[in-house]
Amino acid sequence: xxxxxxxxxxxxxxxxxxxxxxxxxxxxxxxxxxxxxxxxxxxxxxxxxxxxxxxxxxxxxxxxxxxxxxxxxxxxxxxxxxxxxxxxxxxxxxxxxxxxxxxxxxxxxxxxxxxxxxxxx
Numbered sequence: 001x002x003x004x005x006x007x008x009x010x011x012x013x014x015x016x017x018x019x020x021x022x023x024x025x026x027x028x029x030x031x032x033x034x035x036x037x038x039x040x041x042x043x044x045x046x047x048x049x050x051x052x053x054x055x056x057x058x059x060x061x062x063x064x065x066x067x068x069x070x071x072x073x074x075x076x077x078x079x080x081x082x083x084x085x086x087x088x089x090x091x092x093x094x095x096x097x098x099x100x101x102x103x104x105x106x107x108x109x110x111x112x113x114x115x116x117x118x119x120x121x
Contacts, residue, residue, distance in 0.1 A: 002120065003027045003044070007063065008052040008081070009036040013104070017050050017081070020108045024121055034058030038066055045072045048120050050111075051098075053082035053089070061096055068097040077118045081106060 004026040006017045024069045029046065031037035035058040037049070049067075053060040060080060067073040067082045081102040088102050100114045115121050 001025060001027045002047040003029065004042055004048040004050060005029050005031060005037060005046040005076075006050045006059065007031045007034065008025030008050075009033060009055040010052075012079075013052070017111070020106070020111050021050070023069070023108070024112065024115065034060060034066070037063050038070075041070065041073065041076070042066055046076050048077045048079065050102075051079060052079050052081050052100075053084050061092065064093070064096045064098060077115075077120055079114055079118070 004021050006014050008014050008031050009032050014030045021028055029040055033055045033061055037080060051060045051064065064078060077099045078097060079100040079102055080098045081104060083104045085103055101116045102110055102114050
């Protein structure tokens with residue numbers, strides 16, 4: 001079973017994402033901020049990461065930059081999931097190593113489509 005780390009400071013978003021991804025046969029772990037996510041990745045590198053941008057402690061972009069510098073950090077597929085929707089933000093995320101980008105609010109169809117595009121399902 002593939003593992004997905006859901007990183008978001010909103011417990012509601014994490015719960016919704018968990019439900020969708022578990023239905024897609026992913027095993028889910030959660031983190032409330034980028035630092036918790038980085039610690040989780042250092043312990044067990046997931047197959048995929050659903051990542052929020054705006055979080056306390058360490059934001060999504062800082063996390064992504066740190067992740068990609070870690071041993072094995074190039075392997076997870078990272079899908080940003082955020083309210084930041086301008087082209088400059090999307091470009092920064094892709095340059096930092098994001099594989100795909102989802103806008104909030106999202107639904108099952110959007111998540112499935114993006115995960116399919118990057119070859120996770």
